[in-house]
Amino acid sequence: MTTLPTSTKKKLGLVIDLDICVGCQACATSCKEWNTGGYSAPLSDIQPYGADPDGAWLNRIHTYEAGTGPEGRTVHFPRSCLHCEEPACVTVCPTGASYKREEDGIVLVNPDTCIGCKLCSWACPYGAREYDPAHGVMKKCTLCVDRIYNENLEEEDRIPACVRACPTGARHFGDLGDPNSDVSKLVAAREGYDLLPEFGYKPVNKYLPPRPRRDAYSQDKSTVAAAPIEPSDNEAGTMAAKLFTWADRMLSR
Amino acid sequence: MHPSYSVIIFTTASGAGYGLLVWLALFRMFGVIPAERWLGFLGLGTALGLITLGLLASTAHLGHPERAWRAFSQWRSSWLSREGIAAMATYVPAGLLGLGWVIFETGGFFLGLVALLAIIGSGITVWCTGMIYASLPTIRQWYQPLVPPVYLAMAMATGGLLYNALAHMFGHGSALSAGAALLAVIAALVIKGLYWRVIDSAPKKYTAEAATGLGHLGKVRPLDPPHTQPNFIMREMGFKVARKHAVKLRGLAIIFAFLIPLFALVLALFAGAPAVSGVAGIVALLSGAVGVIVERWLFFAEAEHVAMLYYGAEAA
Amino acid sequence: MEPVIARSPEVADEIKTTTCYMCACRCGIRVHLKDGKVRYIDGNKKHPVNKGVLCGKGSAGIMQHYSPARLQKPLLRTGPRGSGQFKEISWNEALDIATEWLGNVRKSNPRRLAFFTGRDQSQSLTGWWAIQYGTSNYAAHGGFCSVNMAAAGLYTFGGAFWEFGDPDWDLTKYFMLFGVAEDHASNPIKIGLGKLKKRGAKIVSINPIRTGYNAIADEWVGIKPGTDGLFVAALIYELLRTENVDLDYLVRYTNVPWLVIDNPGGPDDGLFARDEAGKPLVWDKTAGRVLNGYLPDITPSLSGEITLPDGKKARPVFELMAKRYLDKQYAPESVAEETGVPAEDIRRIAAELADVAFKQEISIDVEWTDWAGRKHDKMIGRPISMHAMRGISAHSNGFHTCRLIHILQILLGSIDCPGGFRYKAPYPKCIPPRLKPKGKTGEVTADEPLGGPHLGFPTSPEDLLVDQNGKAKRIDKAFSWSAPLAIHGMMHMVITNAAKGDPYPIDVLFMYMANMSWNSAMNTGDTLKYLTEKDEWTGAYKIPRIIYSDAYYSEMVPYADLVLPDTTYLERWDCISMLDRPISEPDAPADAIRHPVVKPDRDVRPFQDVLIDLGARLELPGFTNEDGSPTYPGGYPDYMVNHERLPGIGPLAGWRGEDRNTFGIGKKNPDQLERYIENGSFAIHHLEPNQRYYKHANRDYLDWAVSKGFLSNDAPLVFQLYSEPMQKFKLAAQGHGDIQPPDYHRARIERYFDPLPFWYEPFEGDMVSKEEFPIHALTQRPMHMYHSWGSQNAWLRQITNANKLFINRAKAESMDIKDDDWIWLISHIGRVKAQVKLQEGVNPDTVWTWNAIGKRKGAWNLDEDAPEATQGFLLNHLISELLPERSDGYHYSNSDPITGQAAWYDLKVRIEKADVSEGTGTQPVFEAFEVPLDHDVPHVSNFGAEFRPPNPEQSKPPQPSKEDNAKEEADK
Numbered sequence A: 001m002t003t004l005p006t007s008t009k010k011k012l013g014l015v016i017d018l019d020i021c022v023g024c025q026a027c028a029t030s031c032k033e034w035n036t037g038g039y040s041a042p043l044s045d046i047q048p049y050g051a052d053p054d055g056a057w058l059n060r061i062h063t064y065e066a067g068t069g070p071e072g073r074t075v076h077f078p079r080s081c082l083h084c085e086e087p088a089c090v091t092v093c094p095t096g097a098s099y100k101r102e103e104d105g106i107v108l109v110n111p112d113t114c115i116g117c118k119l120c121s122w123a124c125p126y127g128a129r130e131y132d133p134a135h136g137v138m139k140k141c142t143l144c145v146d147r148i149y150n151e152n153l154e155e156e157d158r159i160p161a162c163v164r165a166c167p168t169g170a171r172h173f174g175d176l177g178d179p180n181s182d183v184s185k186l187v188a189a190r191e192g193y194d195l196l197p198e199f200g201y202k203p204v205n206k207y208l209p210p211r212p213r214r215d216a217y218s219q220d221k222s223t224v225a226a227a228p229i230e231p232s233d234n235e236a237g238t239m240a241a242k243l244f245t246w247a248d249r250m251l252s253r
Numbered sequence B: 001m002h003p004s005y006s007v008i009i010f011t012t013a014s015g016a017g018y019g020l021l022v023w024l025a026l027f028r029m030f031g032v033i034p035a036e037r038w039l040g041f042l043g044l045g046t047a048l049g050l051i052t053l054g055l056l057a058s059t060a061h062l063g064h065p066e067r068a069w070r071a072f073s074q075w076r077s078s079w080l081s082r083e084g085i086a087a088m089a090t091y092v093p094a095g096l097l098g099l100g101w102v103i104f105e106t107g108g109f110f111l112g113l114v115a116l117l118a119i120i121g122s123g124i125t126v127w128c129t130g131m132i133y134a135s136l137p138t139i140r141q142w143y144q145p146l147v148p149p150v151y152l153a154m155a156m157a158t159g160g161l162l163y164n165a166l167a168h169m170f171g172h173g174s175a176l177s178a179g180a181a182l183l184a185v186i187a188a189l190v191i192k193g194l195y196w197r198v199i200d201s202a203p204k205k206y207t208a209e210a211a212t213g214l215g216h217l218g219k220v221r222p223l224d225p226p227h228t229q230p231n232f233i234m235r236e237m238g239f240k241v242a243r244k245h246a247v248k249l250r251g252l253a254i255i256f257a258f259l260i261p262l263f264a265l266v267l268a269l270f271a272g273a274p275a276v277s278g279v280a281g282i283v284a285l286l287s288g289a290v291g292v293i294v295e296r297w298l299f300f301a302e303a304e305h306v307a308m309l310y311y312g313a314e315a316a
Numbered sequence C: 001m002e003p004v005i006a007r008s009p010e011v012a013d014e015i016k017t018t019t020c021y022m023c024a025c026r027c028g029i030r031v032h033l034k035d036g037k038v039r040y041i042d043g044n045k046k047h048p049v050n051k052g053v054l055c056g057k058g059s060a061g062i063m064q065h066y067s068p069a070r071l072q073k074p075l076l077r078t079g080p081r082g083s084g085q086f087k088e089i090s091w092n093e094a095l096d097i098a099t100e101w102l103g104n105v106r107k108s109n110p111r112r113l114a115f116f117t118g119r120d121q122s123q124s125l126t127g128w129w130a131i132q133y134g135t136s137n138y139a140a141h142g143g144f145c146s147v148n149m150a151a152a153g154l155y156t157f158g159g160a161f162w163e164f165g166d167p168d169w170d171l172t173k174y175f176m177l178f179g180v181a182e183d184h185a186s187n188p189i190k191i192g193l194g195k196l197k198k199r200g201a202k203i204v205s206i207n208p209i210r211t212g213y214n215a216i217a218d219e220w221v222g223i224k225p226g227t228d229g230l231f232v233a234a235l236i237y238e239l240l241r242t243e244n245v246d247l248d249y250l251v252r253y254t255n256v257p258w259l260v261i262d263n264p265g266g267p268d269d270g271l272f273a274r275d276e277a278g279k280p281l282v283w284d285k286t287a288g289r290v291l292n293g294y295l296p297d298i299t300p301s302l303s304g305e306i307t308l309p310d311g312k313k314a315r316p317v318f319e320l321m322a323k324r325y326l327d328k329q330y331a332p333e334s335v336a337e338e339t340g341v342p343a344e345d346i347r348r349i350a351a352e353l354a355d356v357a358f359k360q361e362i363s364i365d366v367e368w369t370d371w372a373g374r375k376h377d378k379m380i381g382r383p384i385s386m387h388a389m390r391g392i393s394a395h396s397n398g399f400h401t402c403r404l405i406h407i408l409q410i411l412l413g414s415i416d417c418p419g420g421f422r423y424k425a426p427y428p429k430c431i432p433p434r435l436k437p438k439g440k441t442g443e444v445t446a447d448e449p450l451g452g453p454h455l456g457f458p459t460s461p462e463d464l465l466v467d468q469n470g471k472a473k474r475i476d477k478a479f480s481w482s483a484p485l486a487i488h489g490m491m492h493m494v495i496t497n498a499a500k501g502d503p504y505p506i507d508v509l510f511m512y513m514a515n516m517s518w519n520s521a522m523n524t525g526d527t528l529k530y531l532t533e534k535d536e537w538t539g540a541y542k543i544p545r546i547i548y549s550d551a552y553y554s555e556m557v558p559y560a561d562l563v564l565p566d567t568t569y570l571e572r573w574d575c576i577s578m579l580d581r582p583i584s585e586p587d588a589p590a591d592a593i594r595h596p597v598v599k600p601d602r603d604v605r606p607f608q609d610v611l612i613d614l615g616a617r618l619e620l621p622g623f624t625n626e627d628g629s630p631t632y633p634g635g636y637p638d639y640m641v642n643h644e645r646l647p648g649i650g651p652l653a654g655w656r657g658e659d660r661n662t663f664g665i666g667k668k669n670p671d672q673l674e675r676y677i678e679n680g681s682f683a684i685h686h687l688e689p690n691q692r693y694y695k696h697a698n699r700d701y702l703d704w705a706v707s708k709g710f711l712s713n714d715a716p717l718v719f720q721l722y723s724e725p726m727q728k729f730k731l732a733a734q735g736h737g738d739i740q741p742p743d744y745h746r747a748r749i750e751r752y753f754d755p756l757p758f759w760y761e762p763f764e765g766d767m768v769s770k771e772e773f774p775i776h777a778l779t780q781r782p783m784h785m786y787h788s789w790g791s792q793n794a795w796l797r798q799i800t801n802a803n804k805l806f807i808n809r810a811k812a813e814s815m816d817i818k819d820d821d822w823i824w825l826i827s828h829i830g831r832v833k834a835q836v837k838l839q840e841g842v843n844p845d846t847v848w849t850w851n852a853i854g855k856r857k858g859a860w861n862l863d864e865d866a867p868e869a870t871q872g873f874l875l876n877h878l879i880s881e882l883l884p885e886r887s888d889g890y891h892y893s894n895s896d897p898i899t900g901q902a903a904w905y906d907l908k909v910r911i912e913k914a915d916v917s918e919g920t921g922t923q924p925v926f927e928a929f930e931v932p933l934d935h936d937v938p939h940v941s942n943f944g945a946e947f948r949p950p951n952p953e954q955s956k957p958p959q960p961s962k963e964d965n966a967k968e969e970a971d972k
């Protein structure tokens, strides 16, 4: 079913905090680990021990520098399917293998019907679809659809593998369609944003921007007792004497 | 975009096939050529053969060709699905046309109708092929209204060259066959030329800063890639032809796909001697074949995908 | 119609809980097993270390466990060393050979066995084994890792950054991170940083490189390598100048009031003035006389010359400190150029520290009692915490720099207070701990155990392991004049020294879990030479026999004569013991085990079992009963339960005692391991709220720690800002005492054994020409790779399989160097060819690369054209194990002069563009090894296909994958 549902009951997705992500790759490997035995198993690896190793990964972590010189920032940038509300990756699919679930908005590929034409990957601006040449079908983030409702998992584990693993807590999962959900509130509070909104695919996943640096004079300067002084030999003696007097006074309170 | 050979063969062969089919049907419809068995057999055979070859080639790049039948199901949203259906549908009038022409060697209203349907089917199919590309906002060079016309024009031109050569084989070579091909080649040259001008001046709308949303911090550059070796996205979308090669290749495409055929067709038109125009027609065809492959290769190789913004492209 | 999908597929037949070993962090994991195969590994939510999260390595454990580089059977070398030619032998044969080699040495001279272990977690067993064997030459990897941090901390405040403490992640408001890319506390730091971010606490990173943790800091101080000591001293200068120090804290918990004898030239100069009982003296203002500095409620004077009862002069430590750190050399203006940190930033950071410490003080309403019995109704916190690791330690000035950081923390009153740095049991310990190293002349005897531990804490020259000429007694020269406080040994010197016979040759080198011929070698090229060097006369190898235990086909394996293949971490018992480095949290001492969750499918044995077996075969005391039978026939699990170091103290602290439920000391419990497994493979004891802070002086904590054997008495631990042991070594160098350094060591000992920390330029930078080698070169650990192990991992190696040299963009552009250019990186000992990547966030005088990505061809069972071998490179080819020759011809090791810590990050280099004619690809490249393994190395891995849940709509099983198709694609 490649026509998009007119609306979805939920908009499940991820919120990724670029202010916290340290680029540890935990979400990438735990995603690989879970999904290589999951809904669209396997995520094959070509030449796993050879010259040009290349496998299907549903989540990849980039590192960018933004801004120049020491003033710039280094930003780690996890990237996976954004489960867009109106994605052409679904509508271009000739077979119906690619579809958006009405129930929760998850965009999935049916590995049993995908013909591996790759057209959907061409239609995704975010590079979020990965063709698995060994398996001949398209793979993509499933939002861990086989975890989030899985009654064989403890309730607290019914979240995506990447969110479960992330050591810094930079990844959040929830219903972005519900303005009262934790994720929606977080997005509101931190001015979460869409990637390439101009595209009109309406990504569900949101990114929280890195917070401004705090390396200028922040609060109160009163603790800097004296203005900077030109250091000199005599100063050392004077400063020490002053310090000792102060110490004496303080200790005899 | 990575120019995959199966897709190049698919689009060029089926394009030429549909072009030829259109010319045959058109001329048959108007009785310009006789309902001669062997002409019909070879002409329609070549057209349908090329179409089928193209479609088969297109399945070669599928991960699961055995599931290709599933591709007919999503005509409501998918141009690829529509193309598949149109292609299948076109076999019906084309087949009927062939039946009448080859078995019964007749014409008549009914065959005129199926010829018309074959023409429409071919046009729709080729248009759909173009739309597969033209509907992708992710690729500036493809997301252009001119893409389906380019596909159509190239199909008519290559089909015209084929038709002209075939007509000569059967002694039906004429000013009309050469002239039609000539017109089609000129039209294709104009449209493709326009297309190139448009994509060369189409602004790059998206930047790495926009793709990451980090533009407020300054210029965005990749520091470490997610994985050391290229992955599917980088191989598929990241193929890039060097600027100077592209210029050179465009020159070759222009020479082979358009200028040589033009020259040969003009020669054919004014040669007088059928042998000369026959040979000229064949030269035009062969050159056109080389040219269209280069053109199609470039169509992919020059296309830049937005996803590459995440992998170091500055703008797309 | 949308397809129906399986929402609740079965994930596992069985979930087993154990401890991760994809790195040394020791997180709790749950291994999900399906059809006898590992389906999935996730974090154990109940575990104190990782609380459920898992890092990039931990999540790739499956691929390590199924790696094609796993060793399969014991190997005996058949070709020349380094060829990779081996024959497989049986375990019986292997153990017979090892017993014979080791037995002969023990019967003649046990010193001629050097037993060194790497990144292992069984040091309480391996060390104890080595004691029973009787050699003095034992240590683990700490000497080349981070001993500066351990030593500086243990000699200053009885804890250390390393694995011995944590920032108070929940309460700290200002966090300074010095020189950390990843750390031993991998997940805990990540969890902690996440907490700080959530609370909006400020994170300041001091690091020449802005990646990883340093990228998310609120402030990045891109300091020039090796100059942190100056930066910190300038902060101290500012705090003293602006009178922003916690005087109460200092008087209460530190030796700042203690009197230091001022007797230049005298044998007691610089020592503490002491009473007859040996107690340090202070001048008490109220009493108007000197008093025992340990007395509670004293009112000491912090400055002024005091005349002692015996007429000598003395001054309080505080005065000496003020004089040192208020010197103009440490003024922000003076250090700005050398450190690359603008003076106004230093002043601002100092002001911020003062502000947070003293104006944003926090307190928690918990009553507690101090060591003297005084009750306090609150726990006052100075919510500033710091953490530092190898960016500080891996320099030859690391010991002093780390001490400076501790002094900064202590001046702010932020050790073990709410919001500050917190100890983890068994720390704090006595300052320094009371153990002394064994191995002096006469302490090593044939066929006898060593009378005590190999590693300890010298406090004066009497404790050194040197002969009467001052020559080292240990093969690595630890505890000699070249590294008197080498408390973790100096593994990085073993191969060089053994091959040179300096201080003496050895017969057997026995190593475990250390890739010493490659990424943990300093000067890899020469190390390979030493490993294969032969005696001119006999033709025998200079290091005659090498026994090595590894689990994988690492670069070290081909250099061993006898290879003892270990299991993977999912196949064995392990013990992460209180006797070694446990998994304690500040609020909760804890230890852990590993247990086999899958059976090995190869003929391999856990190294610990093998060591215990060898102990019995060698009839070592402690491993053999009176009747000659083995003491631990059940191997390591048997030992873990039944071994006792002292009565009631065994490897594991959990579930001991009559009630089988006591944490700490108690009778052994035959069900102990079952209890551990039931509990998720760890044991934890939660401290009472009133025991949780000020542990160094907290009555309730101290009493508890004594009862658990962590401390030998309940005296408070007084922070040693001024370090008397250091002064004792200095006095010896000045000609005092019976044991003095040989003349060629004197000047160095005198200079560097300063009781108050100071900054000096790291040695290599000081010795090589600044014009010739103007640039600092560093490595950083990638968060997803553990040293060399990661490259055999099909998933991790996709993330990084080649490394580039990162250069500051402006700097590179000034040298006309562009992205992806190939350059030569040249140090005083060699050159390496590398490919360049430009970076904004790196100190302009610094270049760096990811550590341990470069691999030797043939190693790890990778294809010979693997990028790890063709493009990946090691900086180790450029890092010398020895410093440039001194004018008198003596070479010191490239180490800290106090602790012997390997100075990896002192490396100075220059860059030259490689000529295009030199082509691409790294240099040097060594010849490929043969691979003595017969694993199928797949061209395509479809791991997990078998786990795919059946599609509810289609009952047919998933399509088998098409390898041919894949090959075609891959070949394109």
Ligand SMILES: Nc1nc2c(c(=O)[nH]1)N[C@H]1C(S)=C(S)[C@@H](COP(=O)(O)OP(=O)(O)OC[C@H]3O[C@@H](n4cnc5c(=O)[nH]c(N)nc54)[C@H](O)[C@@H]3O)O[C@H]1N2
Residues within 6 Å of the ligand: C023, C024, C057, C119, C145, C146, C178, C179, C180, C181, C182, C183, C184, C185, C186, C206, C207, C208, C209, C223, C224, C225, C226, C227, C228, C388, C389, C390, C391, C392, C395, C778, C779, C780, C781, C782, C783, C784, C785, C786, C787, C905
């Ligand atoms: N993922 C992963 N984790 C590991 C390991 C691993 O291999 N991989 N190894 C483990 C081991 S054995 C260890 S010892 C720890 C080490 O953990 P870390 O101490 O984090 O080790 P390094 O990666 O050496 O990082 C050193 C940092 O210090 C910086 N640095 C270098 N010189 C200076 C300097 O002069 N001043 C300052 N301020 N910074 C400097 C470097 O830029 C780098 O960021 O990690 C452990 N954890």
Ligand SMILES: Nc1nc2c(c(=O)[nH]1)N[C@H]1C(S)=C(S)[C@@H](COP(=O)(O)OP(=O)(O)OC[C@H]3O[C@@H](n4cnc5c(=O)[nH]c(N)nc54)[C@H](O)[C@@H]3O)O[C@H]1N2
Residues within 6 Å of the ligand: C118, C119, C141, C144, C145, C146, C512, C513, C514, C515, C516, C519, C520, C521, C549, C550, C551, C552, C553, C554, C555, C556, C566, C567, C568, C569, C607, C779, C780, C786, C787, C788, C789, C851, C852, C874, C875, C876, C879, C904
């Ligand atoms: N240039 C540069 N060099 C460095 C450093 C640096 O920062 N820069 N860091 C240094 C530091 S701090 C350290 S700690 C060293 C670390 O260096 P090493 O101690 O050499 O660490 P690894 O490379 O992890 O090698 C450990 C060996 O243990 C083996 N092994 C893994 N698992 C098992 C197992 O279960 N059983 C057994 N028996 N063996 C196993 C591996 O196969 C490998 O051969 O590197 C040092 N070298």
Ligand code: SF4
Residues within 6 Å of the ligand: A080, A081, A082, A083, A084, A087, A088, A089, A090, A107, A123, A124, A125, A126, A127, A128, A129, A140, A201
């Ligand atoms: S991110 Fe890409 S693959 Fe995912 S829904 Fe959007 S367009 Fe489709």
Ligand code: SF4
Residues within 6 Å of the ligand: A092, A093, A094, A095, A096, A097, A098, A109, A113, A114, A115, A116, A117, A118, A119, A120, A121, A137, A138
């Ligand atoms: S690759 Fe599969 S999912 Fe993607 S468009 Fe083609 S059939 Fe649909």
Ligand code: SF4
Residues within 6 Å of the ligand: A030, A031, A032, A034, A035, A058, A059, A080, A140, A141, A142, A143, A144, A160, A161, A162, A163
């Ligand atoms: S939600 Fe699941 S599939 Fe998607 S990136 Fe996270 S772990 Fe991977």
Ligand code: SF4
Residues within 6 Å of the ligand: A020, A021, A022, A023, A024, A025, A026, A027, A028, A061, A076, A078, A165, A166, A167, A168, A169, A170, A171
């Ligand atoms: S696990 Fe978390 S911190 Fe690590 S790379 Fe992923 S999002 Fe970033």
Ligand code: SF4
Residues within 6 Å of the ligand: C020, C021, C022, C023, C024, C025, C026, C027, C050, C053, C054, C055, C056, C057, C058, C059, C186, C187
């Ligand atoms: S930090 Fe990662 S690799 Fe290390 S023990 Fe924890 S989960 Fe395992």
Ligand SMILES: [Mo]
Residues within 6 Å of the ligand: C144, C145, C146
């Ligand atoms: Mo280390």
